[in-house]
Amino acid sequence: MTRLSRRLVTGSAAVVILTSSVVLACNIPVFRFALERWQPDPSEVIVFFESDLPDDDAATVKELEMASSRNGGLANLQVIRCDLRTNQDQELQNLWLSTKEKTRLPLPAVVIRSLKGQGQTINYWRGRVDELRRDRILESPVRAELTKRLQSGDAVVWLLVSSMDPQKTLAARKLLEAQCQTLPGEIELPEGIGLPGSELYSEVPLLLQFSVLEIAREDPREQYLIQQFSGFQADAFAKGEPLIVPVFGRGRALEVIPASQLSAELIQDLTRFLCGACSCQVKEQNPGFDLMLTTNWHLALFGEDAEGPPPEAAEGAGQKRTPELVPIPSGRKKK
Numbered sequence: 336m337t338r339l340s341r342r343l344v345t346g347s348a349a350v351v352i353l354t355s356s357v358v359l360a361c362n363i364p365v366f367r368f369a370l371e372r373w374q375p376d377p378s379e380v381i382v383f384f385e386s387d388l389p390d391d392d393a394a395t396v397k398e399l400e401m402a403s404s405r406n407g408g409l410a411n412l413q414v415i416r417c418d419l420r421t422n423q424d425q426e427l428q429n430l431w432l433s434t435k436e437k438t439r440l441p442l443p444a445v446v447i448r449s450l451k452g453q454g455q456t457i458n459y460w461r462g463r464v465d466e467l468r469r470d471r472i473l474e475s476p477v478r479a480e481l482t483k484r485l486q487s488g489d490a491v492v493w494l495l496v497s498s499m500d501p502q503k504t505l506a507a508r509k510l511l512e513a514q515c516q517t518l519p520g521e522i523e524l525p526e527g528i529g530l531p532g533s534e535l536y537s538e539v540p541l542l543l544q545f546s547v548l549e550i551a552r553e554d555p556r557e558q559y560l561i562q563q564f565s566g567f568q569a570d571a572f573a574k575g576e577p578l579i580v581p582v583f584g585r586g587r588a589l590e591v592i593p594a595s596q597l598s599a600e601l602i603q604d605l606t607r608f609l610c611g612a613c614s615c616q617v618k619e620q621n622p623g624f625d626l627m628l629t630t631n632w633h634l635a636l637f638g639e640d641a642e643g644p645p646p647e648a649a650e651g652a653g654q655k656r657t658p659e660l661v662p663i664p665s666g667r668k669k670k
Contacts, residue, residue: 361613362527363535365621366490368613369584371537371636372644375411375625376450377404380472382464383417383431384443392443392464402473402629410473410629411586434461447472449563451624459566460559470558474629477550477557481582482628484548486635488540491609492582493602496564497552498594499575507577507594508547514602515545521603525612536644537636543610560626567591583609586626 361368382388382396396416402408417427419442434446438461445467447460462470477494484492493511497504522543527533535541550557564580565572571593572578579592589605637643 362525362530362533363613364490364524364528364541364610365613366583366609367535367541369587370485370539371535373584373587375585375587375628375632377411377413378625378627379413379415379448380467381415381417381427381430381446381448382443383419383427383434383446385419388443388464395464395467399467399473408629409631410627411625412473412627430458434458437461447559447563447627449624449627452622457563457566457624459563469555470562471556472559472627475556475560477548477554477560478586478626478628481548481586481626482630484546485582485584485586486539486630486632488542489544489546490542490583491545491606493545493547494560494564494580494582494588495547495549496561496572496578496580497549498577499552503575503594504549504577507579507597508549510597510599511547511579511602514599514606515547518545518603518606519543522607522610524610534644536641538638539636545606563626564591568593571595581605581609582626585632586628587623588626589623 363371380399387393388396396414399410399412400406400414402410403412403414404410405413415427417424417431419428419431422428430446430448431444434440434444438444440461440463443464445460445462445464446458448456448458451457460470460472481492481494493515495504495507495511498507524541524543528541529535550560552561554561564578568576568578568591577594579594579597581589581592583589589609592601633643
């Protein structure tokens with residue numbers, strides 16, 4: 336097992352030990368448990384200003400507020416307006432001072448912040464309000480395709496941010512595609528799926544299916560994703576390395592991996608972890624961070640009239656039982 340996969344997998348296992356007295360493991364694969372039961376964390380779009388926003392900026396901010404799932408929209412985002420003249424939140428004040436020092440951004444300015452497990456935050460997108468439109472914050476072609484694949488049954492979608500060196504990108508793609516072809520025949524789903532506590536609620540096919548989705552480094556439509564991912568591996572990205580991001584569930588990115596660290600062993604380790612029984616059901620204590628996506632997950636997964644998992648199931652109340660062979664729903668056919 337590689338050092339990176341050991342850090343991710345054993346970190347999650349440590350949580351299981353700490354919480355085992357409360358929640359026992361279930362038999363649903365991690366990727367499927369996340370797809371059906373983990374609500375995406377909202378990305379915080381923090382708007383800093385000291386006077387009234389110009390009309391164009393105000394319209395952009397209002398559009399984002401209306402797109403938020405908290406206001407009836409479909410995007411997992413939350414807009415936070417921070418008037419530096421009156422806002423007393425010291426954390427936000429410190430965030431602005433740090434951002435100003437690093438970027439020299441004039442006001443009004445925006446920082447987009449995401450949760451990254453264990454209560455940590457990341458804020459790798461910073462810019463002017465007008466750049467929110469330029470960088471396609473709400474949606475992009477890659478995120479639309481990623482969402483489609485996850486909702487159709489792909490267990491893991493490997494995002495590949497291309498390199499300045501086409502040969503490095505090609506080598507990473509070939510390695511990923513080779514593993515995506517062979518791993519479905521080498522991995523078995525956990526036994527006991529469908530038992531009490533390990534029920535499936537969606538008709539999306541339960542598949543050991545993996546795919547690769549490439550992001551062109553210079554694509555203007557994907558600059559939000561690229562800026563977010565490159566923030567994790569700034570040195571590697573600056574040197575022209577491809578970046579690899581395994582995504583599962585409702586758009587949860589497990590890690591950002593430079594191509595120099597990618598290996599068949601690492602791909603296998605992370606895939607087996609995501610396809611294994613969900614040993615820790617508490618989302619916040621698992622590795623990864625949620626991408627900002629615009630979609631109706633409940634409708635896509637459960638249909639218009641279905642209720643989906645009951646609250647106790649969504650909170651991870653399932654317990655591990657003695658495995659039995661039970662019929663697995665064949666699910667909805669891919670269109």
